[in-house]
Amino acid sequence: MTYCVGLLLDAGIVMLSDTRTNAGLDNISTYRKMFLFEEPGERVIGILTAGSLSVTQTALARLDEAAKDRSPDAGDSILTAETMLRVAEIVGDTLAEVSSDIASRMTAGAERASASMVVAGQRRGGAMRLFLIYPEGNFIEATRDTPFLQIGEHKYGKPILDRVVRPETSLADAQKAVLLSMDSTLRSNLSVGMPLDLAVIERDACRVTDQRRIEAQDEGFRRMSEAWSQALRDSFQRIEI
Amino acid sequence: MTYCVGLLLDAGIVMLSDTRTNAGLDNISTYRKMFLFEEPGERVIGILTAGSLSVTQTALARLDEAAKDRSPDAGDSILTAETMLRVAEIVGDTLAEVSSDIASRMTAGAERASASMVVAGQRRGGAMRLFLIYPEGNFIEATRDTPFLQIGEHKYGKPILDRVVRPETSLADAQKAVLLSMDSTLRSNLSVGMPLDLAVIERDACRVTDQRRIEAQDEGFRRMSEAWSQALRDSFQRIEI
Numbered sequence: 001m002t003y004c005v006g007l008l009l010d011a012g013i014v015m016l017s018d019t020r021t022n023a024g025l026d027n028i029s030t031y032r033k034m035f036l037f038e039e040p041g042e043r044v045i046g047i048l049t050a051g052s053l054s055v056t057q058t059a060l061a062r063l064d065e066a067a068k069d070r071s072p073d074a075g076d077s078i079l080t081a082e083t084m085l086r087v088a089e090i091v092g093d094t095l096a097e098v099s100s101d102i103a104s105r106m107t108a109g110a111e112r113a114s115a116s117m118v119v120a121g122q123r124r125g126g127a128m129r130l131f132l133i134y135p136e137g138n139f140i141e142a143t144r145d146t147p148f149l150q151i152g153e154h155k156y157g158k159p160i161l162d163r164v165v166r167p168e169t170s171l172a173d174a175q176k177a178v179l180l181s182m183d184s185t186l187r188s189n190l191s192v193g194m195p196l197d198l199a200v201i202e203r204d205a206c207r208v209t210d211q212r213r214i215e216a217q218d219e220g221f222r223r224m225s226e227a228w229s230q231a232l233r234d235s236f237q238r239i240e241i
Numbered sequence: 242m243t244y245c246v247g248l249l250l251d252a253g254i255v256m257l258s259d260t261r262t263n264a265g266l267d268n269i270s271t272y273r274k275m276f277l278f279e280e281p282g283e284r285v286i287g288i289l290t291a292g293s294l295s296v297t298q299t300a301l302a303r304l305d306e307a308a309k310d311r312s313p314d315a316g317d318s319i320l321t322a323e324t325m326l327r328v329a330e331i332v333g334d335t336l337a338e339v340s341s342d343i344a345s346r347m348t349a350g351a352e353r354a355s356a357s358m359v360v361a362g363q364r365r366g367g368a369m370r371l372f373l374i375y376p377e378g379n380f381i382e383a384t385r386d387t388p389f390l391q392i393g394e395h396k397y398g399k400p401i402l403d404r405v406v407r408p409e410t411s412l413a414d415a416q417k418a419v420l421l422s423m424d425s426t427l428r429s430n431l432s433v434g435m436p437l438d439l440a441v442i443e444r445d446a447c448r449v450t451d452q453r454r455i456e457a458q459d460e461g462f463r464r465m466s467e468a469w470s471q472a473l474r475d476s477f478q479r480i481e482i
Contacts, residue, residue: 155396159425163470164477176482184400224482229404231476236405239472241417241465 001191002152004033004048005161005178006118008130008142011171012209013120013201015046016178018152018186020193021053034197035060037067037079040207043123045078045087046199050152051115051135052102059098059115063091084121084129088139091119096137116151124206156188157181171200176224179214183225196221242432243393245274245289246402246419247359249371249383252412253450254361254442256287257419259393259427261434262294275438276301278308278320281448284364286319286328287440291393292356292376293343300339300356304332325362325370329380332360337378357392365447397429398422412441417465420455424466437462 004017017033031053038044047063049056067077081087095117102113114135122128130142132149142149144167150158160181165174175198185192194216202209214221245258258274272294279285288304290297308318322328336358343354355376363369371383373390383390385408391399401422406415416439426433435457443450455462 155429156400158429159397159400160473160477162428163473172482173477176477176480179482180477180480187403188396188399220482224480227480228476231480232401232404232473235469235472235476236401236414236417236421239417239421239465239468241413241420241461 002050003185003192005150006120006130007148007174010167012203014174015199017048017197018192036208038207044201044206045121048118052113055098055113055115059094062094088119088131092133092137092139153189153192157185243291244426244433246391247361247371248389248415251408253444255415256440258289258438259433277449279448285442285447286362289359293354296339296354296356300335303335329360329372333374333378333380359390394430394433398426
């Protein structure tokens, strides 16, 4: 399983993903689920992935290959598409194509290998946008009413986001919110695991403003996690029924 | 959907359930999902239900009918069984039997109508026990390591329980914990809805010590919910990353 979340705020975009991949309980690995593409100042795109690793790796490889192909007869790619909407379409088409290729090789009756993605970014002169791409390639977009999108094991970490994330939320608070959301998920679901990848894209910067890998032994994350637990317990004691 | 939770504490048992039943988004009703059986001072049993209403209603009707049959050739029932373990077995057998009866009438390929239950209680001289009964009739029991069991839409409300519920938790704190757990679930999932049913069974009382229906407009619940939201937001502001 996986937990990834993307936030679309007035001040910018914040993305967070875990890195645990498992095929059964005795086959656990660490794989990056966050992929950043940028032409600094011109365009920045972040992709988060959840689902079958064979699908997400192949889809990302194809997206990457297409982006590098600058020959005159190449179609548009995520780095050349005119709008972020077109970027979402390209990612959706690639995802659907790969899922269907892999499905055609599987024997009938087998579970379908599928994946979903969060795609966010901005090109110079355009608006920041955030999309959730479903396994079939269709997608939805974040709005002011719904400024965050999650993929994977999303339920444990949703209550805190529902309560604190608004379009006006600052980038600092937004990072805190996604990390606390991840913390709740890590505590409740073993298939979501450290290290974490965090990225921040400031509005109109058109580049990755901040990018960090948070390791299992990260002192800041551990302290924040403990302070939050303590704060929850203290608040709990003070509440009256 | 549904959210029900049962806690097994040193001081007693606390049970909470919602009442929303839905068959599609345009067919929403209120049905009790908490059923209490008692012979005050002798035996008390609480049952919480989740899943197909046709299964849970029929299973409860059969359990109730069997409990009222005091003829000499009647088998044991949840009110006459020698142990709480036997009570769990009876509930499990009834649930499996009803599921299988209903499944046999459905055309092949249809989704199976199934349900799960939480069963808790104590008989005089015995220990308090809490079980989760699976649709197939098998079950697991709460222990000191895992003092709560949930059925239905359990993920949103689990983080708060993980953090504050211990076997030593007082009955007052336990009621607060299950109500806050329900509050998080109500906010995130529309298929879980007010009113709520809350029951408390003090240790060795062998009767329902306290039982309340909490309506949508309940002033105390609304105040608690708002105070908790405020406390979470305040704690969030104080946490440093």
